[in-house]
Amino acid sequence: MPPNEQESSFPKTPGANQGVTSPVQETRFSSPSHVIPGHDGPSHQSRQSSVLRQSLRPIILKFEELTYSITSQTGKRSYWFGSQEPKPNRFVLNGVSGIVKPGELLAMLGPSGSGKTTLVTALAGRLHGKLSGTVSYNGEPFTSAVKRKTGFVTQEDVLYPHLTVMETLTYTALLRLPKELTRKEKIEQTETVVSDLGLNRCSNSVIGGGLVRGISGGERKRVGIGQEMLVNPSLLLLDEPTSGLDSTTAARIVATLRTLARGGRTVVTTIHQPSSRLYRMFDKVLVLSEGSPIYSGDSGRVMEYFGSIGFQPGSSFVNPADFVLDLANGITSDTKQHDQVDINGRLDRLEEQNSVKQSLISSYKNNLYPPLKEEVSRTYPQDQTANGSRAKSLTNRWPTSWWMQFSVLLKRGLKERSHESFSGLRIFMVMSVSILSGLLWWHSRVAHIQDQEVYCELFLVESIIKSGSSGRAKLPGSDSRINCDSSFCGRRLCG
Numbered sequence: 001m002p003p004n005e006q007e008s009s010f011p012k013t014p015g016a017n018q019g020v021t022s023p024v025q026e027t028r029f030s031s032p033s034h035v036i037p038g039h040d041g042p043s044h045q046s047r048q049s050s051v052l053r054q055s056l057r058p059i060i061l062k063f064e065e066l067t068y069s070i071t072s073q074t075g076k077r078s079y080w081f082g083s084q085e086p087k088p089n090r091f092v093l094n095g096v097s098g099i100v101k102p103g104e105l106l107a108m109l110g111p112s113g114s115g116k117t118t119l120v121t122a123l124a125g126r127l128h129g130k131l132s133g134t135v136s137y138n139g140e141p142f143t144s145a146v147k148r149k150t151g152f153v154t155q156e157d158v159l160y161p162h163l164t165v166m167e168t169l170t171y172t173a174l175l176r177l178p179k180e181l182t183r184k185e186k187i188e189q190t191e192t193v194v195s196d197l198g199l200n201r202c203s204n205s206v207i208g209g210g211l212v213r214g215i216s217g218g219e220r221k222r223v224g225i226g227q228e229m230l231v232n233p234s235l236l237l238l239d240e241p242t243s244g245l246d247s248t249t250a251a252r253i254v255a256t257l258r259t260l261a262r263g264g265r266t267v268v269t270t271i272h273q274p275s276s277r278l279y280r281m282f283d284k285v286l287v288l289s290e291g292s293p294i295y296s297g298d299s300g301r302v303m304e305y306f307g308s309i310g311f312q313p314g315s316s317f318v319n320p321a322d323f324v325l326d327l328a329n330g331i332t333s334d335t336k337q338h339d340q341v342d343i344n345g346r347l348d349r350l351e352e353q354n355s356v357k358q359s360l361i362s363s364y365k366n367n368l369y370p371p372l373k374e375e376v377s378r379t380y381p382q383d384q385t386a387n388g389s390r391a392k393s394l395t396n397r398w399p400t401s402w403w404m405q406f407s408v409l410l411k412r413g414l415k416e417r418s419h420e421s422f423s424g425l426r427i428f429m430v431m432s433v434s435i436l437s438g439l440l441w442w443h444s445r446v447a448h449i450q451d452q453e454v455y456c457e458l459f460l461v462e463s464i465i466k467s468g469s470s471g472r473a474k475l476p477g478s479d480s481r482i483n484c485d486s487s488f489c490g491r492r493l494c495g
C-alpha cells in the first residue's frame, strides 16, 4: 500500500495522489514526470509532456535470489602469480529477492556495509564479477533498450567543475532529450527540473571541485539527480540521494522521487538513516543485514511483521527506520546498551547480536520469502517480451571454456553492449592499448638511440677535426653525457 499521502508537507503533482500501484494500469499514468503544478498551461508544454510521456515505458523490476561474492585476499601474495593460498569467498549479497512495479518507490535500508550500493548497482546492470540469480525488467534481461530507459544516480557524482548548475543541466537536456523536442522546450524542461529540485538560488554558480570552490555537496547531489530526472527514465535507481542533506531538503528529494514514481516510473533508492517523515513516503522497503534480507515488503507493515516474530520496539514512539536498522545490526530493545562493558561483556554482546541477526534471517526465509517468491515468479502482462523470451539466470549464461567465453563476450559486446560484455571488451581494449603503448615506447627508444648515435658521430667528427681526440659529449637538451670513441669505427659510436 502506498503510504499515507497526508503525512507529506510537500506539494504534489496532479496525478500524484492517484496511488497508482498496479503494473497493468499504465494508462492511468497521466503525469509525465516531475512536471510541477503550474507548468501545464501552454500548448507547447503539453506537447513537451506528451513527447516525454511517449518515452515512458512502465517497467516491472524483479530480482530473485541475487547472490554476489568477493574474493578475500588473505593468502600470501606472490608478485607475479597472485595469492598461492586458497582465497575464501565473502558474500556481499546473499539470496536477495524483490519486485518493484511502476508507481512504487522502494527504499533499501541497512547498516553501512550491508550491501545496499552493491544491490542497486546490480539492478542498474553495472555490477561486474560473481553475481548469480536473476534480474529482469518486464521479463527481459538487461539490454541496451532497458539501459536507455534506466537512470542511475551514483553516490559520487561526476560533474564538470567549471560549468554552472544551469549550464550543466541545459547541456544534459540538449544532449539527452529526444530530438522531437525543440531547443526551447529542452531548456524549459531544464528550468522545471531546476525549480523542482530547489536549485534556483545556485543555478548560476559553478559546480566546483577539488581546486575550484563551487556549490555545496547537497546541491551537487541534486544536480546529479536532476541530470537523470531530465531524461524521464522509466526506471530510476539512486544510491544515497539524501546523504549529506538537511532533513527538509532530504524530504523534498524523497517527495520528488515519490512524485516521479506516481507518474508511472519504477523508483528504487538506497537510503542510510531516513527520518520517520521520509520513511512514511516509501511504498516498499527492503532491509539488509550483512548482505542477507531480513525484511522485504510494504513499508507500513514492518512493525507488525517484526512484532509477529517477537521483536518489539522499546517505546511506542519509535521511527520504524531506526527500529529496523537496530535489528539489522542485531540490536533489540532487550540488548544491553551500556558502552562501559569489559571485553567479556563485549564478546557476549557480539554473540548475542549475531544470534539475533541469524534468527531474523531465518524468519525472513520461513515467513516472507515464500509469498515473495510466488509473486516474483508470477507473470505480468509486461513480462512477455516481443518474442516471448524470459530472463535467464545470470549464472547459466556462461560457457566453461575461456575461448568460448571470450567469443561470447565479444559477440555480446558488439550486439547489445551489456555490462558483462563491457568487462570482456575492456580487458581486450586494455591489452590492445598496452601492446600499442609498448610498441610506441620501443619505437621512440630505438629512435632515441639512433639520435644519440648520429649526434655522437657528429661530435666525434667535430672533436677529431678540432683536436684529434675522442671524449664525452653532452647531449643537447639534457644533462646526460655519453662516451664517444673513434674505436667504434663510425657505425656505433655511443657508450
Ligand SMILES: Nc1ncnc2c1ncn2[C@@H]1O[C@H](COP(=O)(O)OP(=O)(O)OP(=O)(O)O)[C@@H](O)[C@H]1O
Pocket (backbone or CB within 6 Å): 070, 092, 110, 111, 112, 113, 114, 115, 116, 117, 118, 119, 272
Ligand atoms: N569490489 C569489492 N571489493 C572489496 N569489497 C567490496 C567490493 N564490493 C563490495 N565490497 C564490500 O561489500 C560490502 C558491502 O558494500 P556496499 O558498498 O554495497 O555497502 P553499503 O551498504 O552500500 O554501505 P554504505 O552504506 O556505507 O555505502 C562492504 O563491506 C564492502 O567493503
